[in-house]
Amino acid sequence: MITNEKLRAVIFDLDNTLYDYDDAHAVASRAMADYAGRALGLEADAFARLYKEAEAEVRRRCGGNCAALHNRLLRCQALLEGLGKPVGHAPRMAKAYWDALLDAMRPYPGAVEALAKLREMGLAVGVGTNMTADYQFEKLERIGAMPCVDFIVTSEEVTAEKPDRRFFDACAEKAGCAPGACAFVGDSLAGDVRGALDAGMRAVWFCHKQDPSKAIPGAMLARELMELPGLLAGL
Ligand SMILES: [Mg+2]
Numbered sequence: 001m002i003t004n005e006k007l008r009a010v011i012f013d014l015d016n017t018l019y020d021y022d023d024a025h026a027v028a029s030r031a032m033a034d035y036a037g038r039a040l041g042l043e044a045d046a047f048a049r050l051y052k053e054a055e056a057e058v059r060r061r062c063g064g065n066c067a068a069l070h071n072r073l074l075r076c077q078a079l080l081e082g083l084g085k086p087v088g089h090a091p092r093m094a095k096a097y098w099d100a101l102l103d104a105m106r107p108y109p110g111a112v113e114a115l116a117k118l119r120e121m122g123l124a125v126g127v128g129t130n131m132t133a134d135y136q137f138e139k140l141e142r143i144g145a146m147p148c149v150d151f152i153v154t155s156e157e158v159t160a161e162k163p164d165r166r167f168f169d170a171c172a173e174k175a176g177c178a179p180g181a182c183a184f185v186g187d188s189l190a191g192d193v194r195g196a197l198d199a200g201m202r203a204v205w206f207c208h209k210q211d212p213s214k215a216i217p218g219a220m221l222a223r224e225l226m227e228l229p230g231l232l233a234g235l
Pocket of ligand 1: 188
């Protein structure tokens with residue numbers, strides 16, 4: 001949707017937008033598989049298959065449009081239940097993942113600088129992310145972004161996930177302005193870009209890992225986060 005409202009807030013997706021989730025996730029997945037190997041005697045391939053099945057089971061249990069589907073503790077619990085193993089391993093298995101991910105994660109070049117610059121321009125800066133709140137807060141601390149963030153929206157508090165309209169409405173509410181005065185920046189075409197446009201926001205597709213020819217009409221494009229202050233100036 002094209003809007004004539006003056007831009008007042010910029011809201012960022014977190015994973016694969018402010019830091020490289022894919023790289024950190026690969027390290028963390030190995031740490032979790034290592035735990036399963038030591039504690040349960042599972043080979044890495046078998047663990048990967050069982051974890052995928054557990055992920056599907058959690059999705060079945062919780063519905064699919066809520067943050068619980070990302071909860072690794074619940075997935076580990078479902079995996080252990082399926083194996084008939086003690087569920088007491090679940091928190092330790094999930095912690096192996098999160099400790100490794102938090103240590104491995106690195107902000108994208110210009111991430112913190114872009115947030116700071118946008119605030120200098122008088123814009124409110126938010127983060128809007130599909131996940132449980134606890135680790136998203138921790139991630140923002142680890143990459144040094146928290147001091148530059150005015151508000152955070154997680155799908156846990158909204159009880160709906162991007163691209164659900166309720167998620168974007170919650171972002172605008174916390175920004176204190178109409179959706180038309182917000183821009184949403186993210187790497188997911190379906191979740192971030194399409195969702196934001198359908199909610200009446202401007203959208204920027206952070207397409208650093210993807211083919212820009214797949215862009216959705218009406219969305220702006222950025223390959224580097226430091227392009228954003230220039231791209232959004234004057235809107
Ligand atoms: Mg993302």
